[in-house]
Amino acid sequence: MATLRVSLSLWNLHAGSRGAGRVYFRARSRPRPGDLFQPLPGVCGAGTPCRGLCSESESGSPKIKKPTFMDEEVQSILIKMTGLDLLKIFKPAIQETKPPTYKLMTQAQLEEATRQAIEAAKVRLKMPPVLEERTPINDVLAEDKILEGTETAKYVFTDISYSIPHRERFIVVREPSGTLRKASWEERDRMIQIYFPKEGRRVLTPVIFREENLETMYSQDRHVDVLNLCVAQFEPDSADYIKIHHQTYEDIDKYGKYDLLRSTRHFGGMAWYFVNKKKIDGLLIDQIQRDLADDATSLVQLYHILHPDGQSAQEAKEQAAEGLQLIKVFAKTEAQKGAYIELTLQAYQEAFISSSAAS
Amino acid sequence: MVQLTIVLYKAYHQFSHLTIRLALGGCTKWPFYHIVASLNKCPKDGHFMEQLGSYHPVSNSYGKKLIALNLDQIWHCTGCGAHLSKPVEKFLGLSGYFPQHLTVVTNAERFSKTDTEATETRELTSVNIAVGIRLKSS
Numbered sequence: 217m218a219t220l221r222v223s224l225s226l227w228n229l230h231a232g233s234r235g236a237g238r239v240y241f242r243a244r245s246r247p248r249p250g251d252l253f254q255p256l257p258g259v260c261g262a263g264t265p266c267r268g269l270c271s272e273s274e275s276g277s278p279k280i281k282k283p284t285f286m287d288e289e290v291q292s293i294l295i296k297m298t299g300l301d302l303l304k305i306f307k308p309a310i311q312e313t314k315p316p317t318y319k320l321m322t323q324a325q326l327e328e329a330t331r332q333a334i335e336a337a338k339v340r341l342k343m344p345p346v347l348e349e350r351t352p353i354n355d356v357l358a359e360d361k362i363l364e365g366t367e368t369a370k371y372v373f374t375d376i377s378y379s380i381p382h383r384e385r386f387i388v389v390r391e392p393s394g395t396l397r398k399a400s401w402e403e404r405d406r407m408i409q410i411y412f413p414k415e416g417r418r419v420l421t422p423v424i425f426r427e428e429n430l431e432t433m434y435s436q437d438r439h440v441d442v443l444n445l446c447v448a449q450f451e452p453d454s455a456d457y458i459k460i461h462h463q464t465y466e467d468i469d470k471y472g473k474y475d476l477l478r479s480t481r482h483f484g485g486m487a488w489y490f491v492n493k494k495k496i497d498g499l500l501i502d503q504i505q506r507d508l509a510d511d512a513t514s515l516v517q518l519y520h521i522l523h524p525d526g527q528s529a530q531e532a533k534e535q536a537a538e539g540l541q542l543i544k545v546f547a548k549t550e551a552q553k554g555a556y557i558e559l560t561l562q563a564y565q566e567a568f569i570s571s572s573a574a575s
Numbered sequence: 576m577v578q579l580t581i582v583l584y585k586a587y588h589q590f591s592h593l594t595i596r597l598a599l600g601g602c603t604k605w606p607f608y609h610i611v612a613s614l615n616k617c618p619k620d621g622h623f624m625e626q627l628g629s630y631h632p633v634s635n636s637y638g639k640k641l642i643a644l645n646l647d648q649i650w651h652c653t654g655c656g657a658h659l660s661k662p663v664e665k666f667l668g669l670s671g672y673f674p675q676h677l678t679v680v681t682n683a684e685r686f687s688k689t690d691t692e693a694t695e696t697r698e699l700t701s702v703n704i705a706v707g708i709r710l711k712s713s
Contacts, residue, residue, distance in 0.1 A: 357671055362683045369634040373670035376628060377647035386646075388670060389639070396671050411643055 283521055285346040285488055293518045294484035297511045301479040305337045343484040347453040355398040363394035374407045382408050416448035434467045443482045465489045474502045491519050497553040504560045516542045591615040596660035607631055612652050
C-alpha cells in the first residue's frame with residue numbers, strides 16, 4: 217500500500233512537474249521590442265500607475281487636491297503640446313539595410329495609411345511615468361548572533377518564482393555577521409536584471425551616464441538618446457533616473473533647445489518639470505517664436521492649474537482672460553523674463569496681422 | 576484503452592524518490608551549481624525534472640555569492656514528497672525561509688568555542704517570515 221501511494225504521488229509530481237516545467241520554460245518569453253515604449257510592468261506591480269502616485273496627491277491641505285502628472289486634464293494638455301510630427305517620430309532608426317519599398321496608393325488608401333500611422337505614433341508617444349524618489353530600504357529581518365564568523369562572504373537570496381511581480385519579490389542578504397536584511401534598491405535592480413533580463417537594460421550602470429560623457433552627448437544635441445537610454449536602464453522612481461532627467465531638462469533650458477524634444481514622448485515630462493519649478497519663460501518664448509500660440513496658452517493654463525494660489529492665476533480669474541491675454545497677464549505678474557515675453561508676443565501679433573493683411 | 580506508460584513508469588521508479596539537490600556545472604576552477612529536482616537514482620549532474628534555482632560559490636565583484644531559489648516550485652515539489660539534500664536545506668535556512676539547519680548551528684557553536692553557559696543564553700531569532708506572509712496571503 218505504501219509503495220502504491222508513493223508511486224502515485226511520484227506520478228502526480230512527475231506529470232505535474234513535467235507540465236509545469238514545460239509551461240515554465242515556454243512562458244518565459246523574451247520581452248517584445250515594443251515593451252520599451254510602454255510603462256514598465258514593475259511600476260506598482262500590475263502596470264496601472266495609480267497606486268504609487270496616490271501619495272503625491274495627499275500632500276498639502278486636505279481640501280485642495282494637488283494635480284498629479286497622471287490626471288486626465290494635465291495629460292490632455294501635455295499631449296496637445298507634444299505635437300504629432302510624423303516625419304520626426306518615424307525617423308529612420310539604425311537597422312539592417314534593405315532596399316526601400318514603394319507603394320502606389322489612391323487618395324483614400326493614403327488617408328487610411330496616414331490614419332494608421334497616427335495611431336502607431338500615439339502609441340510611441342506614450343509618456344514614461346513621473347514618480348517621486350523611492351525611500352531606501354533599511355529592513356532587518358533577523359539577527360542571528362550564532363552565525364557570526366562562520367562565513368566570509370555575503371549571501372544574496374533571490375526568489376525567482378515566476379508569478380510574483382518584481383516589486384514584491386523577496387531579495388534578502390545574509391551578512392557574515394549573521395544579520396538577515398532586505399536588499400537595497402540598487403541590489404534589487406541588479407538581481408532582477410540578472411535573473412529576469414530586460415531588453416536594453418544592463419546589470420552594471422553603463423559608462424555613458426557619467427558626467428563627462430553626458431556633457432559630450434549634450435554638446436552633440438543628443439538629449440533624446442540620453443533620455444531613451446535612461447528610461448531603458450533605470451526604474452522611474454530611482455534616484456539616478458530622476459537626477460539624469462532633471463540634468464537633461466536644465467541643459468535644454470540653458471541653451472533653449474526645446475525643439476529637440478517636441479514630438480517625442482519626453483516633452484510632457486519636461487513641461488511638467490518646468491511648470492513645477494516655475495521656469496516656463498524659455499519654453500513660452502520658444503513656442504511663441506514658432507507660431508504655436510495655442511500651445512503657449514495651454515502651458516500658462518497648466519501653470520495656473522498647478523499653482524492656483526499665485527498672483528497670475530488670481531488676476532487671470534478676475535479678468536477672465538483668454539488666449540494671448542492669458543500670456544500677457546502671466547508675463548506682467550509672475551514671469552522672470554516678462555519684458556522679453558511681451559516683446560515676442562508683440563512681434564508675433566504684428567507678423568500675424570501683416571500676413572493676414574497680405575493674404 | 577489502458578495507459579501503459581504510467582504503469583510502466585510506476586513499476587520502474589517505485590524505489591526512487593524525487594530529490595532537490597545541487598548539480599555541479601561550470602569549468603575547472605569555476606564551479607557553478609544548479610539547484611535541481613531530479614530522481615534519486617539519476618546521476619547527480621545528469622537528467623533532471625526541473626531546475627529550481629542556482630548557486631554560485633565564487634563571490635562576485637561586490638563580494639556577494641548569489642543564490643536563486645524558485646520558492647513557488649520548491650514549495651510544490653516538497654508538497655509532492657521531494658526530499659532535500661543538506662546544502663539545499665542549509666540555504667533555505669540561511670535565507671530565512673526555513674529554520675536554521677542543525678549542522679549549521681552545531682558548526683557555529685563549535686566555531687565560537689564558548690562554554691556551555693554562553694551557548695544556552697544565545698537564542699535563535701530567525702523567523703519564517705516568507706512562509707508567514709505566504710500563509711496569510713493564501
